Structure formats: structure tokens, C-alpha cells
Amino acid sequence: MSQTRERGSPKTRPNDQDPAAVIAAHPHEGRRADGERVLARLAEITGQPAVLWGGSILGFGEQKYDTAAGIRSTTPVIAFALRSTGLVFYGLLPEAPDAAWQARLDEIGNVRATKGCVYVTRLARVDEEALFRLVADAYARETAAG
Numbered sequence: 001m002s003q004t005r006e007r008g009s010p011k012t013r014p015n016d017q018d019p020a021a022v023i024a025a026h027p028h029e030g031r032r033a034d035g036e037r038v039l040a041r042l043a044e045i046t047g048q049p050a051v052l053w054g055g056s057i058l059g060f061g062e063q064k065y066d067t068a069a070g071i072r073s074t075t076p077v078i079a080f081a082l083r084s085t086g087l088v089f090y091g092l093l094p095e096a097p098d099a100a101w102q103a104r105l106d107e108i109g110n111v112r113a114t115k116g117c118v119y120v121t122r123l124a125r126v127d128e129e130a131l132f133r134l135v136a137d138a139y140a141r142e143t144a145a146g
Contacts, residue, residue, distance in 0.1 A: 012054050012075075019050035019058045026082050034123045035082040045136045046078060056081045057090070063142065077142045078135060086121040092138040093118070104134055 023035040039050055039058060046060040053059045059076025066072055079090040093116055094101055105113055109126040112119040118134075120126055 012057075014051045014053050014059065014062070014074075014076075017052040017055075019052050022052055022056065022058070023082060028084070030122060031082055031084075031086065034087060035080075037123060038080055038087060041132050042078060042080065042135060045132060046139050048077075051076070053079065056083075058082075059090075061139070061143065078139045086119060087123075089118040089120070089135070090116060091142060092134055094138075094141065104130070108134065 019039060020036075023032060023039060026032045026035060042058075042060050043050060048060040050058045050060060051062075053076060057076070057079050058081065059079035061077030062074055063077050064072060064074050075091075077091055081088045081090075093113065097113075105111055105118070107127060108120075108130045110121065111126060111131075120131065123131075
């Protein structure tokens, strides 16, 4: 019999800290402004309030999933973090990115994508509306699947 259990280290669990206060505490004024803008837009797009996961990940919505090892885990549907080098978006990549998805990334502009993350140095350096369309589509995809 396979046992499913809840898992998540304290740094990846949701907590009651104020997401706006986390952004307000960021030392870089320009990135702070970007964080405030993204916080507002993601709340508008998802219809969900931001929840702080750990000390720096601002998540919108929540989904549970089972790992290959049979462990039940929880993650935000869409999230972002304000880092010293810019913004990191989580949950935007489809399970199997294809050429059409890459074309959408190219439309956004100066971004870098890795497994599970999209990195943006500054909102002013990308097509903001294309970025937020990708966020909206990813949120719709993930909530429809979940």
C-alpha cells in the first residue's frame, strides 16, 4: 500500500506575512516598483490574493500534486519572487514547451527561461502586456488542469 503524505519544508510553505511589506522592504527602488506592479497585475489576473510562501515567493492560488515518490505536495498555481537581479516567475512553463511557447517568450523580449522559471531583469525591458498575457494563459491552463 502506497502512503501519501503532506510534504513541504518551512521555507516553501505559505505563511501570514504581508506580501506588500516584503516588496516594500526590497532595497532596490526600481525593482521594488516592478514588484508592486507585478503584485497588482497578478492579483487582477488570477482574482486571488497574494500569499507569501517562505520568505520571498509571492503565490496566487494553490494546487496539490503527487510526486512520483507518492508524496503529496502543495504549490502556488502562479508565483513570483523579487530577487536582487530582477523578477523570477514560477508556474509559467507548460509541461512540454514547444516552438509556439518559445515564440511567446520571444515576443516578451529580454527574458530567460529555465526549467520552471522565467527571469525578467526589469519590466521596462520587456513587453509587459505580452508577459501578463503569458501569465494569464498559464494560470488558466493550470487551474483547468487541477
